[in-house]
Amino acid sequence: MPGTFVDVEIASQPDLWERASALLPEVESRLPRTGERVAVVGCGTSWFVAQSYATLRETRGAGVTDAFVASEFPAGRRYDRVVALSRSGTTTEVIDLLRALDGAPSLLVTGVEDSPAGALASETLVLDFADEESVVQTRFATTTLALLRAHLGEDVAAVADQGRRALELDLSALLDADQVTFLGRGWSVGLASEAALKTREAARFWAEAYPAMDYRHGPFAIAEPGRLVWALGEVPEGLAEEVAGTGATFVHHELDAMAGLVVAQRFAVALAKGRGLDPDRPRSLTRSVVLSGD
Template sequence: MNDTAAEIASQPDVWRQSLALTGQAQDELIAPGERMLVLGCGTSWFVAQALAELRESAGFGETDAVCASEFLPRRHYDRIVAVCRSGTSTEVLEALRMVPASTRTTVITAVRGEPVDGLTDSQLVLDFADERSVVQTRFPTTTLALARHAFGADLDAVIADGRAALEMPLPADPAHIEHLVFLGTGWTIGLAHEAALKVRESAQAYSESYPAKDFRHGPVAVAGRNSLVWSFGDTPKELDDVAREAGATAYRSKQDPLAQLVLAQRFALAMAAHRGLDPDRPRLLTRSVVLTP
């Protein structure tokens, strides 16, 4: 078993382990009534999108998400939360250096003692969810599992679904799929973006992601008999018919969306194996993007 597969398989147990940090997560992420910004790069940006929607929809306050490389201190925020597995990503560090001193800053990270510590007021450290693999799997899902529990969700069913996702059949034969489209709504839009990124990173395959209803506004034009259209969460079921009319395979599940992401990670791994690729060594990628001046 490669590192990526082992880390995918560990997720339900790691989600359970994260619950010990629920109190700290509540202190850092609920902050009732505060305006919050969540930022990150790559996978962490998609986690930021999901986390922001979860917090605001739970009624704790206005919450935005932005890609760290696009951050500009134009709006007032009471608190900024950075998501950064390595604690070394250049764009995250540069964004935090621009934050006004009066704004409280927190980082959700997997490593202690990295440069991000000196740029934030507090650190929520998920070191037990760190990964050897370049491709992130259990760190982002554990971040969201912990946030959901902090916001009041019961994770028992989520963890059970996660275990089932490790054993259930894949929604299609990766040998017959050349193109994937992931659709989401609300907080699962971030999950859809993350699932598409896993396919690109691990399998070097053509994958897209959209807010679900936007599928009909152009993206359906490239769907065909070798496409898999995968819906996360409570997306309109009529979109399955739209996908099938285009010749594609449509897939949706009653499982919790976080567990569906586990299944999507497994699908990306299976595609990589079919293509003879090593998911532990993805093309052109490194664990952290550290830019030279």
Template sequence: MTTHTEMEIASQPACWRRGAEMAATAALPRLGERVAVVGCGTSWFIAQAYAVLRERAGHGETDAFAASEAPIAVPASASPHTREAPLATPTSAGSHAAEAPLATPTSAGSQGAEAPPATPTSAGSPAAEAPLAVPTSAAPPSAGAAYGRAYDRVLALTRSGTTTEVLDLLRRLDGTPVTVVTADPRTPVMSLADEVVVLDFADERSVVQTRFATTQLALLRAHLGEDLGQAIADAERAIAEPVPEAFVAAEQFTFLGRGWTCGLAQEAALKMREASRSWTEAYPAMEYRHGPISIAGPGRVTWMLGTAPEGIAEDVRAAGGAFVGGNADPMAELVRVQRVAVARANALGLDPDQPLHLTRSVILSS
């Protein structure tokens, strides 16, 4: 029986086209703004990828945080649950409400290589892999004290629009413009945003996120001026190819990334854990030799999203492990991982639509 997850995975090329078409009018961060991108789980990993891409494209300093850990400045006078935002202006697939500057298009495979170099920040510079700095104070402010970093805009990524950590963060902000990308315009996040981009066509019935996550990133990449034609073609091939039996039977997977694909590597590992309860790990590729390679071996797979560093494939094979890499767009490579995760779930008799211990949104009691 075909699951919702499988159908949602197969629909991604069409969703990416629609997302890319929205980029010219979507209410997304403006050129030159200093931006904090926040989310939870999958959305946090997409935020990491976008933060690196935005800086490399020369659009401005960009940090990515888990919503629960974001050290964003909160005025001393602000108290939790007091933000009163104006009614958000939604941008959906059929609307043209926003004016956002676009960069000169580059190819989807260039990863912004021809863009002016960005000023290094904790979100990740062209020379860095791990894009997040450890905040000096991630705890809520003490009485009467201001804390954290100042931003021109907060971009919140949230499929459900109901995640507790995201809503709590946005309620604490006082005056910082907020843009939200969500799948559901009928949720509480709408009242906490100044501008909203609604990707309702990419919403999902499965608990496991696949097409909403990648459609967000397709929209954001297109807004930076990338041409996604090759990425879409690569994704169509990834969907048509059979899943290798060796991947279904493998004991363990490690996913590697560089630059913007470090976030995708984390997302690939999460998809395997969620859908099939697989043992997975993820690292920046150049960190792999600093310990993690010790678990490489027969029946274990090391999978690179993006261009692999010189010699790493040979090192994995010398340890007896299988190395997977290629020239496909990294988002399309993530589609391949999603399909492997579902195939492994099916082989184990698991339901990828309803993974164990998970719900569509994490809503915590106060």
């Protein structure tokens, strides 16, 4: 299969993370202030990024931070700021939520200028340089997270260097698997969910995701020869050995979890191509979910 948009977009991520970090002095006044009570919302990939950022922000002591899928935002709960993530700015549930906030402080992070969601948010931050042609979202999500991590004081340049290593890793030994379960801890739980989503979207492949410590509480039962158990970030003590005892293959790269997600993105695309699928245009999916009436 010839090169795809998503191949180019995956490969561009480390450079875009550094570009987003460099943008921080220009945009930090729009981002959550230390001590604010913040809700971060999105759908699909954006929800998983919201989960990761919420955990990071609380861990860094920047303030109470909750993550919600946009359709399930708790009406009546008060926040100092709501941060909505939407690549297109056209997602129905995000638009409905911003409309329901009725002027409460909100920030939309999007890849598109002049979007319907942008018209409803108090402020908008446009990362148009990270927008994508592929339906399958990769670089917009991670670039958004890179900017938010930079705002928390993290060394994004070092993460970008690890992302470049992730682009070079050989995946061939993993591509004959018949199932994969992604695991995360802390802020990488959201990224594990995103890795599983990418694999389902692009390759129609059986992929699951769990918090690593919870994996032993039931999901462990499906581990067996021919299947992968893939950890992003921190690995609980003893888990690799327990997985090996089932005959499943334990996968873990010594990378920042966001760089590790790049490896999982590449895995998903390689699986799709091996199955003769177009990873840019997954079956039944569109770039944005816009429901009837919007």
